[in-house]
Amino acid sequence: MSLIALRERSRVPTATEIDQIPWLSQLSAAHQSLALRSLRVVQADVGEQVCRIGRPASYWFGVIDGLLKMSSDNIMGTPITFTGVPPGAWFGEGTLLKGEPYRYNIEALRRTLVAGVPVEVFHDLLEQSLPFNRFVLNQLNERLGQFIAAREIDRINDPDSRVARNLSALFHPVLYPGVGEVLRITQQELGYLVGLSRQRVNEALKVLQARALIRIEYGGLRVLDLAGLRCYGSPGS
DNA sequence: TCATTAAATTGTT
DNA sequence: AACAATTTAATGA
Incomplete structure (x- = not known):
């Protein structure tokens, strides 16, 4: 590098x-x-x-x-x-x-x-x-x-939850004000970030979309329910 | 501005 | 990992 x-x-x-x-x-x-x-x-x-x-x-x-x-x-x-x-x-x-x-x-x-x-x-x-x-x-x-x-996210082994939590972190409005409701990130890049294959990320995103938490777009995605992403997979939901 | 082509990204096996 | 389908970007008339 x-x-x-x-x-x-x-x-x-x-x-x-x-x-x-x-x-x-x-x-x-x-x-x-x-x-x-x-x-x-x-x-x-x-x-x-x-x-x-x-x-x-x-x-x-x-x-x-x-x-x-x-x-x-x-x-x-x-x-x-x-x-x-x-x-x-x-x-x-x-x-x-x-x-x-x-x-x-x-x-x-x-x-x-x-x-x-x-x-x-x-x-x-x-x-x-x-x-x-x-x-x-x-x-x-x-x-x-x-x-x-982030420490908690590392312990999660369910891929869908990992993707959801990582996404909620990326949409942090105070730390990352440049990210609107649409995040420009490919599924490949998200895979590198989360530590999953692109295929698995694709599956996870479809699950999250089915639950109306996000909308998949070409070359990125739109967040519909940030709070829902943040607590995805936890006992509360 | 529109049509064509190449490149990037996604969906699927 | 490979392939086809789809979307975007680039090019040139």
Whole structure:
């Protein structure tokens, strides 16, 4: 796997791309321009890594368009924990705050446009902007809940439930505001994410559609009942 | 704008 | 894993 070279391949984002950054509009004009001065975007091709475990954390990353996969290596060397990173998501603040190297790998599931803010600017904003602090704090808090849910998902062995829970995580409205009611993800990509074959994902999606939780669309799907997905397969339902 | 072709994605075995 | 059917994207008149 090749690590992406942000320094060389990056460019300045366009206006429409900037619109996909959820925290920018909450900042004061001065801080917006501070962020925009250093904001860069780069296109990651399938299989390319945005960041790698052990590398020094130099950027705060966000997804403009596309889909990334976050995988956390085990000590044994077997990659275990997977999480999807859809448009509107920003990540890395935890490691940036602690000044540690990255503790997970991020790789592109499909061609993805990634934005990056240098670590110095991230810290400047953290010191100077209250709205920025709110965003980061909220982000950390919400993600804590995500990880707890992820532990439970890993224990589930029923494929239909796994797919349902993973989908509900991807549609998280606070962490991933860029995801509307339609998520652009192919069944193949969902398979890589959940750890199932494409065929099995296809079966699971049809079950979920039959229960009116989602609607399958070409190259993606639409969520009809997010709450229903979230507790699918649990004793309550 | 429309018709044709290629590529991507899905449904099925 | 392989194949056919379907949808989208690209191309050119």
